[in-house]
Amino acid sequence: MRWFRFLLVALSLLALAACARRGPVFPGAPVVVISIDTLRADHLPAYGYRQVETPALDSLARDAIVFDNAVAHVPLTLPSHVSLFTGLLPFQHGVRDNIGYRLDKSHTTLATFLRSRGYATGAAVSAVVLARSTGIAEGFDFYDDAIEARDVSEPLGRVQRPGAQTEKRLEEWIGSQSSGRIFAFLHLYEPHAPYTPPEPFATRYASHPYDGEIAAADDIVGRFVSFLKQKGLYDRALVVFLSDHGEGLGDHGEDEHGVLLYREELRVPLFIKLPGSRSAGRRESSPCGIADVFTTVASALGEKAPPGLAGRSLLEPGGAAPPRRIYSETLYPRYHFGWSDLAALTDDRYQYIEAPRPELYDWQTDPGERRDLASSLPPPFRSMRVELQAMNRPLQAPGVSDPETVKKLASLGYIGAAAPAASRKDLPDPKDRIGAIARLKEASRLASEHRDDQAASLLSKLAAENPLMLDVWETLARILRRAGRSREALDALEHADRLSPATPPILLGLADLQREVGNFARARELTLAAQAAGATQVEEELSWIALGQGDLASARREAEAALRVRPDAQGPLLLLASIAARAGELPRALDYCDRAIRLARARGEGPLINLQATRGDVLARLGRQAEAEEAFRAEVRDFPENLDAWSRLALLYASAGRRGEADRLLNEMVERVPASRSFQAAAHVSEILGDRAAAQRWRSRAQAK
Secondary structure, three states: OHHHHHHHHHHHHHHHHHHHHHOOOOOOOOEEEEEEOOOOHHHOHHHOOOOOOOHHHHHHHHOOEEEOOEEOOOOOHHHHHHHHHHOOOHHHHOOOOOOOOOOOOOOOOHHHHHHOOOOEEEEEOOEHHHOHHHOOOOOOOEEEOOOOOOOOOOOHHHOEOOHHHHHHHHHHHHHOOOOOOEEEEEEEOOOOOOOOOOOOHHHHOOOOHHHHHHHHHHHHHHHHHHHHHHOOOOOOOEEEEEOOOOOOOOOOOOOOOOOOOOHHHHEEOEEEEOHHHOOOOOEEOOOEEOOHHHHHHHHHOOOOOOOOOOOOOOOOOHHHOOOOOEEEEEOHHHHHHOOOOEEEEEOOOEEEEEOOOOEEEEOOOOOOOOOOOHHHOOHHHHHHHHHHHOOOOOOOOOOOOOHHHHHHHHHOOOOOOOOOOOOHHHOOOHHHHOOHHHHHHHHHHHHHOOOHHHHHHHHHHHHHHOOOOHHHHHHHHHHHHHOOOHHHHHHHHHHHHHHOOOOHHHHHHHHHHHHHOOOHHHHHHHHHHHHHOOOOOOHHHHHHHHHHHOOHHHHHHHHHHHHHHOOOOHHHHHHHHHHHHHOOOHHHHHHHHHHHHHHHHHOOOOOOOOHHHHHHHHHHHOOOHHHHHHHHHHHHHHOOOOHHHHHHHHHHHHHOOOHHHHHHHHHHHHHHOOOHHHHHHHHHHHHHOOOHHHHHHHHHHHHHO
């Protein structure tokens, strides 16, 4: 029997060794993932930074395993989060950018995986680039993405909501669950540009607003962790904290992210807190990637991850795993600027960047990556280049590629043609062209000062110099539209459509512009094409089109459908108010406006553009002049570019015999919005008031502009 006992002991030792390699197992543990967008690892005290205070994250790090060399696979929000949730590299899951891509349902997400194992799954996100229409919400029972653009001229990447609101939504969902077997995902957007931290962080970090946003995000994480502790979940939970990518901050010429692949944009924080804070204080220096999270969570729960994932479990000590290199890429410079795409490999010492002029850095001795070692062709350069070139990495251009969808789009009257694909070697190196982005930012600055004519002129020159710059055409279209130059905006956006065909946001933008110029049939075709290409919530656009045609019954039907889809959004309520006002149902229109404003206040948001102006118009028609004046004033304070609101307020003053105030208001308007369209608007108001001399003076000033 001694041999039998010896066998049992040997088998037990083998099992213990296997468990040690695999890491500890916590079946059924709550799973919480916290992602702070655009957060550089080297701007956290947990990684040695001393210019910001993050007490909540410091505490979480003390309870967790901290990974010192975690790398993002792509420096963009959507594709990076798709890698997080699928455990796949970008060229495997196919989502390569924030726009123009949708996650295919054939890929198992972490939420789907956990839901199939009895977990309730809930998420709340802070940026519209993670809207459910991208496919990122697959597998979530609850997915709060109720984020609205307040102004149609706002770029997609800037449409966000305060993280405190997002955290509150997730708290409410967690509180509604009767079981602790949950998977909760919290996404905060605070460190993303523009850096406008709330108080007290705005004052405390006035000279470093990026750090102020980090401090604000830390405060939200602290509230969330306190809530988890109060609910008895924190100690039992597997908590993963990370960022999707870093931020350039000008280190290699890029202020933000997406174009280049240096360490400041790829290295991210990663903490994994195990139930009971097992392995707390452990630090791992081996390279790892965001795609490792899926396999790690499955391993921690004692589950087998789906086959074919790119990641590995991070629970076993780094020394027990074979060395590897982490893949990163960006197609953003190719599809947004007409420059070469980039790819990179990172190991425990070197980073290789594949570009028209390849680069190699020893980031251990040169953490700022200032000394390019590629010219001497050292062995790491050769081996990393060979490894990268051996990978099958299809480009997967944005837009629709499925033949059936393409056929459906054609049947709807939409035909898009992408620019011919160039080989990488024929395209400019992004590091040589990065200065062009400063001109794009300068145009955005001019637009923010309402100097639309100058911004449009600068962008037109930039587009003429490089007609493949998608972002320039899109930005130009937004500025021209805001300037009231709808037909020119339509031309610009059609250029963007040719560069990125069948991209839902562009198609909906084209539909909007066609509606503005009165081409209602074409607007409807484009809206339906956007829906076929994957856009959701198209009811509002269809309603605006019907309203433009004077079909109030259809407009109301579509608007009510939009409200059912988004009951907590201002947009459908503003639309219903506009329909009721057109129908002469003024009390009903006012009620819709007031509901939208109450909703905005309850959510800590400002009203949408034109909401207060619509309310002012209704109040004026009801004879409630003082309240109408107050509403118009609120509109021009929040949205000075809304010249229609200025004009209506001036006419309100004139109708009440306050002609002097009307004239002063027109002067205030052209000072706030120093564009030719402002002078034209002032001339139009003067014409209505019968003052032809004043109208001529305003037109002369417009001509001078």
